Amino acid sequence: MSTAVLRMARAGRYVVLGNPLTFGAFLMLAGLVTLALFGHWIAPYDPLATAVGPRLAPPSTTHWFGTDHLGRDILSRVIVATRLDLLIAISAVTLSFAAGSAAGASAGFYGGWTERIVTRIVDTIMAFPLFVLAMGIMAAVGTSVMNIVLTVALINFPSYARIARAEVNVRRNAGYVEAARLAGNTPRRILAVHIYPNCLPTLIVQASMNMGWAILSAAGLSFIGLGVRPPTAEWGIMVSDGSAFMMSGEWWVSTFPGIALMLAVLSFNLMGDGLRDLIDPRRRS
């Protein structure tokens, strides 16, 4: 057991040192998680308090990222928004991971009607441009954090279902599955204990790559007014708030939350790339 951990650690060190991008992404993610957990204490001002400084003040030593049209401190708002954005993305990805991989795995294993139903659902979702579908759903069900999570989970469902189905399908007739049947395992146990754990690495990589996209979807919905409501601190809304002032030269209102959003998405994607390399060296580019 300890040798396995040691091997993993050695492989991890190899990938991290041989791949500074992944290492950078890892550090950035660690920073984001810290902000998400302790942002409320780190933030220099109350993110919701108005007129903590002059309105639309440019970045300065007292307000590093400047202030917005209500005189709120943008740095504090960017920091505090991390928790909400990550929370939405992680909940949505967890949900679609669980539901999508369970449905896909059953489809790939049982075939027949189960497979037909799952592939029809997946095809139906994929028939829409996914973001437009999300917009439609949010417009219909109303804006709340719960609804954002469910909607983002729904539009990510197909990717997990498809991967799980394909991964289970190639293993369905593997020798160790036949052996498990000979050993008296029930079909459900074979799927849950013998096949599914072997599909996890691919699914985890997908989840990590998907996380950035989930953040972007959530922020995008908020940006167009179908997500989190103001005055909540959230990157998408902040970019949207600031967009009105871009033309008049107050660039900092949109730019800093936009950069935060970009960095979060970028680091999740780079992390996903690194994980994929770690798990499947053959696809290393």
Add this chain to the structure above:
Amino acid sequence: MPASPLLEVSDLSKRFPVRGSRSLVHAVDRVGFSLQAGESVGLVGESGCGKSTLVRLVTRLLDHTGGEIRFEGQEIGAIPSAHFAHRPERAKIQMVFQDPTDSLNPRFTAFDTVADPIRHLAGVSERRLLQDRVAEVADLVRLPGELLGRYPHQLSGGQQQRVGIARAIAVSPQLLILDEPTSALDVSVQAVILHLLAELRRRLGMSYLFVSHDLNVVRLITERVMVMYAGRIVEVGPTAEVFSRPNHPYTRALLSAIPTFDPNSRRERIRLPGEPQSPIDPSPTVCRFFGRCPEGFDRCAREMPALRHLGGDRHVACHLLDRDHDGEGPSE
């Protein structure tokens, strides 16, 4: 010979539907044979002749499309394979797979792999009893105890196959089916594993159904041999007799292909011209070997030869033996 054989297969068929048509692939076609308790029987034939399908029918991993499988006098062929996991016979029929890298779960340690059938088929769940039994089985297959905590990729090919054998014998089966257990191994390891298998049979009194296309291995480890061609059994007999005096032209061709070490005994190699007949909807009135058979004659295209008793313990499915008796001339 005892009255009731351990395994008796009669008229067993497996036909797979061909996707997008009404045709059927006749993978196993009306096969019948029996196996006595304690006996070791070989099953030989070329790739794609239906060996693997036949053993998967017998192990009840696949459902047949016709015929009977009797185990200890009990008909088990009609039980759907999905329900067979709960039958008492499940523990009595076990199998060793061809490729240990494919047949061991990469996320299971050797211990977990061997403990799996003990948990489910012998109902042992207490940790200590489980450990005792696994250690005992590992000892039988000479797998060092410290390797039990390892994952398959940390084991050599021979060690992996020992784990596979340990898993199969963990619940003390009466019939062990060996599906080319050595073909994925190095030659040096093959010999060790074969000796282990021979020893295990002596010690545990199991019956073997040994599938292989390596005829030298079959000669070494089996008492009786069945030759399969295109889904049918064409010859059955005591291994020594079949090897020294093959009756079926296919058996002769197969035996002539065994490489020898003696450069002086340049045996005539029988080359089989052409391709095997398609297994999709084959004609029921033509011998499967007709067209490739160097000695085929007109009757072979009119009538499928049945497996007939020749005297002794030998059976063959070929019209040539009649021709020699009846004096019916060849078609040329």
